[in-house]
Amino acid sequence: MTGPSSLTTALEALVRKAMEPAGGWLPFDRFMALALYAPGLGYYSNTSPKFGLMPGSGSDFVTAPELSPLFGQALAAQVGQALEATGTDEVWEFGAGSGALALQLLQALGPKVARYNIVDLSGTLRARQQQALAGFGDRVRWLGELPAQMSGVVVGNEVLDAMPVKLLARVDGVWLERGVTFGGAQLMFSDRPTALRPPLEVAGSHDYLTEIHPQAEAFLRTLADRMERGAAFFIDYGFPESEYYHPQRDSGTLMCHRAHRADTDPLADLGLKDITAHVNFTGAALAAQEAGFEVLGYTSQGRFLLNCGLAQSMQQAGLAERANAQKLLLEHEMGELFKVLGLVRGAPFEAMGFAAGDRSHTL
Numbered sequence: 001m002t003g004p005s006s007l008t009t010a011l012e013a014l015v016r017k018a019m020e021p022a023g024g025w026l027p028f029d030r031f032m033a034l035a036l037y038a039p040g041l042g043y044y045s046n047t048s049p050k051f052g053l054m055p056g057s058g059s060d061f062v063t064a065p066e067l068s069p070l071f072g073q074a075l076a077a078q079v080g081q082a083l084e085a086t087g088t089d090e091v092w093e094f095g096a097g098s099g100a101l102a103l104q105l106l107q108a109l110g111p112k113v114a115r116y117n118i119v120d121l122s123g124t125l126r127a128r129q130q131q132a133l134a135g136f137g138d139r140v141r142w143l144g145e146l147p148a149q150m151s152g153v154v155v156g157n158e159v160l161d162a163m164p165v166k167l168l169a170r171v172d173g174v175w176l177e178r179g180v181t182f183g184g185a186q187l188m189f190s191d192r193p194t195a196l197r198p199p200l201e202v203a204g205s206h207d208y209l210t211e212i213h214p215q216a217e218a219f220l221r222t223l224a225d226r227m228e229r230g231a232a233f234f235i236d237y238g239f240p241e242s243e244y245y246h247p248q249r250d251s252g253t254l255m256c257h258r259a260h261r262a263d264t265d266p267l268a269d270l271g272l273k274d275i276t277a278h279v280n281f282t283g284a285a286l287a288a289q290e291a292g293f294e295v296l297g298y299t300s301q302g303r304f305l306l307n308c309g310l311a312q313s314m315q316q317a318g319l320a321e322r323a324n325a326q327k328l329l330l331e332h333e334m335g336e337l338f339k340v341l342g343l344v345r346g347a348p349f350e351a352m353g354f355a356a357g358d359r360s361h362t363l
């Protein structure tokens with residue numbers, strides 16, 4: 001069994017090898033892809049627990065479906081409406097984690113779902129999902145990539161934030177791309193001149209670090225290209241473009257998560273912690289629109305879940321369950337930082353999740 005230190009050492013060796021063709025330097029998005037997804041070594045490809053309520057379980061963070069099954073029940077109301085409105089009967093979940101959300105949606109939607117498709121790059125997580133969903137037999141299938149054509153309702157909870165980002169640094173008024181190199185035996189950041197720029201001009205002349213999201217936007221374009229008919233709902237932490245590139249957000253949004261603690265050093269403990277960046281929802285919506293999707297709505301997670309009936313479900317739940325579900329709604333917990341973007345390919349419909357509090361005008 002590979003221990004923590006040997007795992008990090010092996011992953012660093014892989015990074016060093018990947019640097020060789022580029023003269024000992026990797027752009028951050030390529031480094032992040034290896035740190036998260038290198039087979040057997042990357043964070044999402046190794047056997048660490050990752051998802052769980054408490055650090056004592058060995059987990060690193062909790063997502064909404066693990067926090068409360070009422071999350072999946074509320075989302076199921078929107079997914080069910082979208083299946084009916086688009087005349088489809090398949091659900092596609094990207095990055096299904098522990099399988100908790102798939103279980104909640106399948107239980108709530110019942111026969112409305114003829115097939116539940118999970119697209120996940122992680123073999124170890126797939127094994128965990130298969131165990132959780134064994135009772136649904138061949139109604140659930142796993143894929144390693146998108147098919148050439150698809151229809152149905154797509155669900156992505158905390159998926160876009162885990163897609164590799166490029167780092168851009170404005171230093172003394174000059175924009176540079178931040179990459180990774182080795183200083184002796186230690187990983188370190190190294191900047192190179194670049195023609196890349198944030199999508200908005202960042203006011204001021206102060207030093208500024210931020211991210212751009214070409215991989216997430218390319219994913220949405222590919223999804224639109226493959227989707228014949230259906231809808232998609234992406235739930236993640238992030239901002240519209242004007243907030244994302246605010247002059248005061250001068251340290252960017254890149255974060256790491258391990259043992260339910262956050263830090264800002266992605267170069268340490270390689271393979272042992274998650275690396276994420278907040279989502280630029282304006283860029284995501286524009287990429288999707290340009291490729292053929294239409295925007296159904298955009299709002300906070302709290303408002304979306306209330307629109308989908310979470311408050312009514314909480315009234316019937318026990319005290320502990322209500323306390324956990326409240327964290328999905330409260331502004332200082334997940335309710336405001338997390339947003340929901342709804343997309344449709346085909347005829348638009350009035351999606352219930354955006355019935356009140358739609359913020360599409362802010363994108």
